[in-house]
Amino acid sequence: MSSYTGEGSKLGRIVNTFEETFIAVLLGLMTLVTFANVVLRYGFNDSLIWGQEVVLILFAWLVLFGIAYAFKITAHLGVDALTALLPKKGQRVLALLSAAACLIYAFLLMKGAWDYWAPFAGLSPTEGRWFPTGIDWGARNNSFYVTDQVPMLEWLRWLEPLTLNKGFEESQWEHYDKLPRFIPYVMLPVAVALMLFRIVQATLRIIAGKQDSLIVSHEAEDEVAAVAATHGEEQK
Template sequence: MSQQHDLPVGGFSRWVNSVEESVIAVLLGLMTLITFVNVVLRYGFNDSLIWGQEVVLILFAWLVLFGIAYAFKITAHLGVDALTAMLPKKGQRVLALLSAAACLIYALLLMKGAWDYWAPFAGLPPTEGRWFPTGIDWGARNNSFYVTDQVPMLEWLRWLEPLTLNKGYPEAEWEHYDKLPRFIAYAMLPIAVALMLFRLVQATIRIITGKQDSLIVSHEAEDEVAAVAATHGEEQK
């Protein structure tokens, strides 16, 4: 079983924890519900939700991205520590800090890439610079007109149109989304990366303060092998 360390009990941290668990439950529930309804319609009524498959694919992508950050929270990512385990405690701590620094740099680069990819779809400016942000690209093309293939536009989201699709145009020239805009489907990318960065910062602080030995402390494979060995030994008795 994965070890789970106590997280900071601050109000913001508690709120993030609650949101993460609720979002994962909602995503799983919606995926199951839409798939079930589509199966019933297909085999029971020779019909289907034309947008069902695309929505399930979007929700699954959200679940994977969100799950990466959540796995940092519960230390569910598998880590190989065969080499570091042979080092003294001081050496393990140094390597843990170096690993945390490398992961933080990677997460920051990923955050820039996630924002720069998503921002034009939302009518927002990406950053300048190839590796690190060096400014704001105010002249970037507005790609907010891109929509999904089959997912219908939700009427209660029409308030987004003046902020994205019609930004900078007089009201007489406004257009309307006929399908759900892609920036909504892609929004989980920067959100999930931001959460991953948040969890990495938490883990790094815990390593610095001595409350955690390594960045990834899951030994799920070892635990499973030990459980199988114990079960096999009991059967032989």
Template sequence: MSHQSGDKPQSAIARFIDALEENIIAGILGAMTLITFFNVVLRYVFNQSFIWGLEVVLILFAWLVLLGISYGFKKNTHLGVDAVTNMLPERGKRIMAILAALACVIYAALLMKGAWDYWAPFAALQPTEGRWFPTGFTENTRDRAFYMTDQVPMLEMFRWLEDAINYGDTYDKLPRVVPYFILPFGCGLILLRVVQATIRIIKGEQLSLIVSHEAEDDVERVAAELNTAGLNKE
């Protein structure tokens, strides 16, 4: 079994960040469930509905996916296929793990560039130049700060965006810059966690970017402990 970052004693800050991420992910999943449940009840019992319900659930799902991907890299819980690499000697496994991790770093960097370039105009910012990797920022790109969501009501806490990016014009609905913020933020977290995991692999603290058979090993270990505890009671 590879040594995970979670096996080491964590600082108070690290534990706080872990708890914060877990609670945010759980909160998003809970909010999606509640909104969907209440919408179903309203529709079939009262012939009413939250008109913004579906759009909010779709937005929350995007946040859930991107935050979950980054957290999975952080905790090394992503699944993968290792049937071929398991046939290699230990040195070969390590080389393949490093190459795979470096490929993921490149992919995550490309993903981050694409995420920024898509989100930036909605924030009245400039996307980057360069087809693959950023070589600077473009000029005179038409901003999309005035774009709004279809049905999500405007929240008062975001009124400051009207003066900051929309030239003082009011928003009738929530501007897209808010829900789309998960693109650069989530992809930035993914890039950070993949780089951190790659460093752990190079240092020998982690075997690969996938959980492999470690989950099975943990299940077998817990089952053995339970069986032992049962025998001791008898």
């Protein structure tokens, strides 16, 4: 399994490239839209009516992507005051238990994310309160919900027969006047899937002895303390 999910694997490299590129694009778009709105407002007494909503959507995407990315670089904060007192073997056992709990949580979150997003995309959510026990084929199609201000992009009109007009004859078809909500909401299952992938990677690293825990490393603090101690000795 590690050969397929490890950072050096083909899938790992693809995910790394996609994740880092997408984060950079999100930051760039947020900056561009905000800057354009400021220039329009103070320079031309105008504004992009959809600008604020787009920035909020992009920011939400960035946060969700950041959760998964933080697992990759071991940047999530945690309290290790008690685990640090244990011997290495005890720390390893607790790290594996924490990883197992995170895997279970991410799996449940994946189900919840899919079940929430699927109706907005004209798809069927799963059945079962905790674990998927089947497909709810009778779920209501909520693909008619749209964003408040974001205009519909013409090159996305091909989605209308698959979502808004699913099951209707062409003579009864309607059209989106705003961007459908399932497009910004798609980040929920995508981000949680990335989170699950990153937790699997981290768990495999812990099993292989390449990583001590899921939380942020204290190596930087140790280095700072060492430099401070050295500097103090020099002053003496």
